[in-house]
Amino acid sequence: MxxxxxxxxxxxxxxxxxxxxxxxxxxxxxxGKRKLFIIGAESLTWELDGKKLVDYFIEIxxxxxVPVVATGHSYKxxxxxxxxxxxxxxxxxxxxxxxxxxxxxxxxGNGQYDMAIFGGHIVFYVSQTLSNLKNFTTYLRTIxxxxxxxxxxxxxxxxLSDEEWKEFLEKLTVNL
Amino acid sequence: MTEKGAxxxxxxYKGPLGKIKGFEFTVGKVVSSDYEEWxxxxxxxxPIIPTLRPWFFKLMERYPPFYMPIxxxxxxxxxxxCNLSKxxxxxxxxxxxxxxxxxxxxxxCIGASCHSAHGDHLIHHLMHKFGDVPINFGDKIEVEMxxxxxxxxMKPENLSDCLEAMKWVQNTITHLLSAGHTGQESSYLDFxxxxxxxxxxxxxxxxxADAVQIAAFGFPKGxxxxxxxxxxxxxxxxxxxATILMxxxxxxxxxxxxxxxxxxxxxxxxxxxxxxxxxxxxxxxxEGAKVVGSLSRxxxxxxxxxxxxxxxxxxxxxxxxxxxxxxxxxxYIATNEKxxxxxxxxxADPTQEIIDDLVSGKVKGVLILNPEKAGxxxxxxxxxxxxxxxxxxxxxxxxxxxxxxxxxxSCGNCQRNCPNDLPLIDAIEAAKDGDFKLxxxxxxxxxxxGRCEGECMHGVSPLDLIIxxxxxxxxxxxxxxxxxxxxxxxxxxxxVGAPIVFGEIPGIIAPIGCANYAKEIQELYILVEEFLxxxxxxxxxxxxxxxxxxxxxxxxxxxYDRFPGDFDRGGLVNVGSCVSNPxxxxxxxxxxxxxxxxxxRGNYEEIADYILNRVGAVGVAWGAMSQKAASIASxxxxxxxxxxxxxxxxxxxxxxxxxxxxxxxWTAYNARDGTSGHPVAPAPEHLLTTAESIEQAIVLCxxxxxxxxxxxxxxxxxxxxxxDLSRKYLGVNIxxxxxKYIRVxxxxxxxxxxxxxxxxxxxxxxxxxxxxxxIVERLSKKYIK
Numbered sequence: 001m002x003x004x005x006x007x008x009x010x011x012x013x014x015x016x017x018x019x020x021x022x023x024x025x026x027x028x029x030x031x032g033k034r035k036l037f038i039i040g041a042e043s044l045t046w047e048l049d050g051k052k053l054v055d056y057f058i059e060i061x062x063x064x065x066v067p068v069v070a071t072g073h074s075y076k077x078x079x080x081x082x083x084x085x086x087x088x089x090x091x092x093x094x095x096x097x098x099x100x101x102x103x104x105x106x107x108x109g110n111g112q113y114d115m116a117i118f119g120g121h122i123v124f125y126v127s128q129t130l131s132n133l134k135n136f137t138t139y140l141r142t143i144x145x146x147x148x149x150x151x152x153x154x155x156x157x158x159x160l161s162d163e164e165w166k167e168f169l170e171k172l173t174v175n176l
Numbered sequence: 177m178t179e180k181g182a183x184x185x186x187x188x189y190k191g192p193l194g195k196i197k198g199f200e201f202t203v204g205k206v207v208s209s210d211y212e213e214w215x216x217x218x219x220x221x222x223p224i225i226p227t228l229r230p231w232f233f234k235l236m237e238r239y240p241p242f243y244m245p246i247x248x249x250x251x252x253x254x255x256x257x258c259n260l261s262k263x264x265x266x267x268x269x270x271x272x273x274x275x276x277x278x279x280x281x282x283x284x285c286i287g288a289s290c291h292s293a294h295g296d297h298l299i300h301h302l303m304h305k306f307g308d309v310p311i312n313f314g315d316k317i318e319v320e321m322x323x324x325x326x327x328x329x330m331k332p333e334n335l336s337d338c339l340e341a342m343k344w345v346q347n348t349i350t351h352l353l354s355a356g357h358t359g360q361e362s363s364y365l366d367f368x369x370x371x372x373x374x375x376x377x378x379x380x381x382x383x384x385a386d387a388v389q390i391a392a393f394g395f396p397k398g399x400x401x402x403x404x405x406x407x408x409x410x411x412x413x414x415x416x417x418a419t420i421l422m423x424x425x426x427x428x429x430x431x432x433x434x435x436x437x438x439x440x441x442x443x444x445x446x447x448x449x450x451x452x453x454x455x456x457x458x459x460x461x462x463e464g465a466k467v468v469g470s471l472s473r474x475x476x477x478x479x480x481x482x483x484x485x486x487x488x489x490x491x492x493x494x495x496x497x498x499x500x501x502x503x504x505x506x507x508y509i510a511t512n513e514k515x516x517x518x519x520x521x522x523x524a525d526p527t528q529e530i531i532d533d534l535v536s537g538k539v540k541g542v543l544i545l546n547p548e549k550a551g552x553x554x555x556x557x558x559x560x561x562x563x564x565x566x567x568x569x570x571x572x573x574x575x576x577x578x579x580x581x582x583x584x585x586s587c588g589n590c591q592r593n594c595p596n597d598l599p600l601i602d603a604i605e606a607a608k609d610g611d612f613k614l615x616x617x618x619x620x621x622x623x624x625x626g627r628c629e630g631e632c633m634h635g636v637s638p639l640d641l642i643i644x645x646x647x648x649x650x651x652x653x654x655x656x657x658x659x660x661x662x663x664x665x666x667x668x669x670x671x672v673g674a675p676i677v678f679g680e681i682p683g684i685i686a687p688i689g690c691a692n693y694a695k696e697i698q699e700l701y702i703l704v705e706e707f708l709x710x711x712x713x714x715x716x717x718x719x720x721x722x723x724x725x726x727x728x729x730x731x732x733x734x735x736y737d738r739f740p741g742d743f744d745r746g747g748l749v750n751v752g753s754c755v756s757n758p759x760x761x762x763x764x765x766x767x768x769x770x771x772x773x774x775x776x777r778g779n780y781e782e783i784a785d786y787i788l789n790r791v792g793a794v795g796v797a798w799g800a801m802s803q804k805a806a807s808i809a810s811x812x813x814x815x816x817x818x819x820x821x822x823x824x825x826x827x828x829x830x831x832x833x834x835x836x837x838x839x840x841x842w843t844a845y846n847a848r849d850g851t852s853g854h855p856v857a858p859a860p861e862h863l864l865t866t867a868e869s870i871e872q873a874i875v876l877c878x879x880x881x882x883x884x885x886x887x888x889x890x891x892x893x894x895x896x897x898x899x900d901l902s903r904k905y906l907g908v909n910i911x912x913x914x915x916k917y918i919r920v921x922x923x924x925x926x927x928x929x930x931x932x933x934x935x936x937x938x939x940x941x942x943x944x945x946x947x948x949x950x951i952v953e954r955l956s957k958k959y960i961k
């Protein structure tokens with residue numbers, strides 16, 4: 001992978017950098033049977049070309065048709081846009097704790113997930129929760145769609161500029 | 177039991193026994209029992225590692241450690257580096273959870289030893305200076321030093337008694353630290369049990385440190401109406417006076433400095449301010465001192481040229497302060513053996529010689545381990561050096577700042593090295609055109625660490641640019657805060673004990689700790705104001721006590737101007753510095769002791785069980801940074817007091833998380849009849865957790881105040897606040913799993929009753945009994961009448 005966004009965050013087992021949105025689209029579509037999208041509060045304040053990051057993620061959610069966990073204080077916006085039946089409110093650390101329990105029944109009661117997609121989180125905070133999932137689960141693919149190279153995620157982006165990130169997310173959405 | 181030294185001296189005796197001249201007999205220790213003196217001894221005085229292990233393991237059944245490794249390797253011995261990720265073990269056999277538990281345990285030992293060594297230094301310094309001063313906090317406090325009573329089982333009467341308690345602390349920390357050696361402890365749960373015990377050591381060490389300084393220096397002894405003091409980087413009179421900046425936590429040299437200034441009537445010539453806990457403790461002694469701010473102000477203040485002399489003591493002092501002081505020609509004085517900085521030890525040299533050497537620039541910095549001498553030197557040097565320094569700064573002027581910005585190639589290395597990922601690229605880009613607004617804006621988000629500078633290969637210092645852009649703010653940063661008042665009075669506990677235990681005062685919120693915030697420094701203000709308005713008791717200490725005062729309302733008032741300092745509904749209590757934290761845990765213990773008449777002495781488990789089930793206290797460490805903060809958290813958690821931390825605290829690697837969906841662990845004994853297996857609310861949900869945003873933290877704090885023993889009116893009040901805040905900050909109408917917190921219809925908030933009943937119906941809710949809960953079997957039968 002490329003150097004982690006937080007440069008000292010070097011470890012022996014690091015994830016894979018995904019450079020092409022088409023590749024990421026393929027991963028999101030093909031890999032994993034039970035998926036969950038975990039969207040954080042930073043997505044409400046980060047903007048790409050005047051459009052909230054959360055709105056990019058909402059488009060991806062709609063294309064993938066996956067349930068959403070709203071962390072931080074992102075629930076209100078997400079539930080208004082996606083509907084309350086699609087969105088569950090939970091803290092980032094609580095959902096991570098449940099994802100790392102192989103016996104968790106899932107939000108819908110149908111069992112543990114095999115793919116967790118993250119976006120809209122403080123870089124150093126989500127890095128830690130991803131570290132938990134990297135080290136203590138064997139069944140979960142983790143994907144982070146923020147612009148950072150996250151070594152603790154199985155797949156993440158390549159430390160993109162805002163322009164590159166916008167283009168990536170737009171192409172990703174088209175290819176889903 | 178107490179141990180005292182004894183000395184018999186007979187100069188001359190002539191009588192029935194004959195003649196004795198010049199007789200002297202000394203015994204190191206005389207052991208005497210004080211069993212009858214104040215309270216029967218409980219089961220666990222001076223606990224050793226196994227003593228309270230069952231209690232800590234019980235806590236971890238509900239709140240198992242949750243690990244987030246920040247490093248996948250272990251590099252502690254020459255077998256390493258060992259990769260422990262994904263189920264691997266190291267050469268010594270340790271696994272990832274064990275390694276995380278070990279590192280956290282070592283951190284807690286460092287934190288506890290730091291406070292305790294500080295306390296130990298103070299005891300000896302104060303006994304040398306004042307003699308064996310009695311520890312007496314006045315008529316309104318009979319239960320002074322509740323943590324020492326609870327944990328060590330003794331009630332220190334004077335300074336020298338504290339040495340015995342300190343001996344337990346030091347001995348215990350040595351044993352705990354030894355467990356971290358290669359080939360020692362293997363179980364992560366046992367490492368965690370040891371971390372809890374390190375928290376007990378910390379509580380005693382801190383309590384001693386604060387008690388002895390209150391007793392000997394005459395700090396406030398729990399009075400609510402302590403003085404309002406000045407806070408901010410703009411408070412020192414740099415125009416007309418020589419200025420001294422102190423940084424650290426050990427106030428002893430600062431006290432001497434203040435005494436010397438007053439004795440020589442130099443207050444119109446010298447202004448003194450401090451950063452970190454030395455600031456708070458100095459204002460407990462000398463109202464004229466200024467609180468410059470929390471730990472994220474050190475480089476900003478020195479580089480701005482506002483200090484004529486920099487004097488440091490111990491803990492949380494930026495390690496580059498000497499280098500920074502040299503850049504602005506400010507003489508530098510180190511005063512503590514823990515931080516000697518390679519400086520020449522001038523303790524034994526004549527005072528005037530040291531002054532001359534510093535003023536002439538012959539030496540840039542000195543080590544003076546005698547607080548009195550250090551204080552005098554600081555004052556005299558500041559007066560003499562001010563006209564020589566002429567306010568020299570080490571930041572660029574406007575033209576130089578623009579030129580510096582133009583060297584930036586926007587590689588982003590600085591931003592990626594910034595702990596808060598501040599938008600440095602955009603801010604410096606704007607500065608190239610003379611637009612410093614974005615740099616000024618991020619000034620309040622900047623942690624002042626200087627990590628951005630080390631990464632630049634083109635000689636750009638983003639921190640210098642931030643400080644330059646923030647100069648106007650720095651000059652005008654002037655706020656009010658209330659000085660630290662020390663302990664909570666017994667009379668206050670009597671007044672609020674019942675409303676707290678029954679839930680009618682909805683909770684005690686305690687923002688404490690460091691300034692490693694993920695966002696702007698003023699963010700914590702939002703949380704504190706919200707809870708004060710709602711009638712919670714808010715207790716603060718340390719850096720948090722300063723940072724919540726950095727906002728004024730439309731009338732120009734800070735929170736300290738607006739809310740009284742009483743430990744009562746809607747009171748904002750600044751207990752003091754880091755070592756004052758046990759007054760907050762101590763207040764919870766006093767509720768059990770004074771209100772509920774549970775014995776304190778050596779009775780840790782019972783008191784902790786009481787607090788866990790009944791006292792709705794929650795710590796908030798929104799900017800926790802240090803190992804000391806880790807041990808403080810352990811000290812609260814062991815007592816059943818949960819804590820909410822900010823995002824950076826995930827880097828501590830470990831939380832204690834409950835699972836509201838795991839019904840098996842949310843059961844209790846009913847102390848009314850001794851029966852077991854009764855379901856209780858999953859409260860408090862977590863023992864130690866992080867929140868992603870201040871909005872989430874506010875809601876979480878309200879939720880964590882719920883306790884299984886709330887009466888119906890109290891539970892209704894707590895649920896009202898929790899739901900109201902959920903609606904306000906999260907947009908959640910009815911929180912998930914609300915049904916688990918409602919036992920009977922009387923728990924339901926009246927103004928939301930219809931919709932909640934409808935919700936409960938959809939969840940097939942059924943009423944359940946209101947218990948007198950305990951999680952300890954032996955306690956379930958203790959009070960049956």
